Amino acid sequence: MCRLLAYIGSPTSLERLLYEPEHSLIVQSYQPQEMLSGVVNADGFGVGWYRQDGEAFSYRNILPIWNDLNLPSLSRYIESENILAYVRSATSGQPLDLSNSQPFRYKNLLFIHNGRVEKFRQSLYRSIRNLLSDEIYTWIKGSTDSEHIFGLFLERLQNHPTKGWEQVLQLVLNEIHDLAETHQTDISANLVISDSKRLLVSRYATKSPAPSLYWLKNHPSFPNSVIIASEPLFAGDWIECPENSIIIVGQDGDIYSEQI
Secondary structure (H helix, E strand, C coil): CCEEEEEEEEEEEHHHHHCCCCCCHHHHHHCCCCCCCCCCCCCCEEEEEECCCCCEEEEEECCCHHHCCCHHHHHHHCEEEEEEEEECCCCCCCCCCHHHCCCEEECCEEEEEEEEECCHHHCHHHHHHCCCCHHHHHHCCCCCHHHHHHHHHHHHHHHCCCCCHHHHHHHHHHHHHHHHHHCCCCEEEEEEEECCCEEEEEECECCCCCCCCEEEEEECCEEEEEEEECCCCCCCCCEECCCCEEEEEECCCCEEEEEC
């Protein structure tokens, strides 16, 4: 099961987020402490960030994050107010290629997912694809449950333009919950979606416990910021996100939480 990280606040470098914390995402890739399944996250990684004008960028690789020789240099010079990062532990049977590497990007939206749909190809794969418009259907390039959940979110976002983000995400989580019941399978879906101005986060599972997820606000090392992480990066007043909840983090650092 993967590990993820999201940041929003004052501009900071990838290096400060990825390398400097004592229990950084780099360390979590080979020495995680709270994973529900798997031992290491060696099946690729990705980082996403935004320019000041809101344009989204990403850098992804199928190498383990500790083996990428370019990332340390890039991380020194890439700075952003909004960063998403991810290390992958691939579900058995899922190919290791860039089309399955996160974060996924659609226009100015970035998406990462920690969790899985059990037996995805045999359960929700076809059901989700049947719900998609031609545009979103053809946009999906990979085979992961993660990209298909994002695709369903994009579809419902287009179908319900007057609804708030959190309402659309709740609709999607309810839909995949119902599909999971129909197909007698289980889902875990810790999600982070960003548009450069906010983070939309869920900690969700059809069977407890949900994968671990925490948030931290205004730590002295990262003032005027909020960090979302699968595991605490360093000592601090980390708060565990409630199970089956949606959290919205604004650019001003305001945090709202509601139960699903």
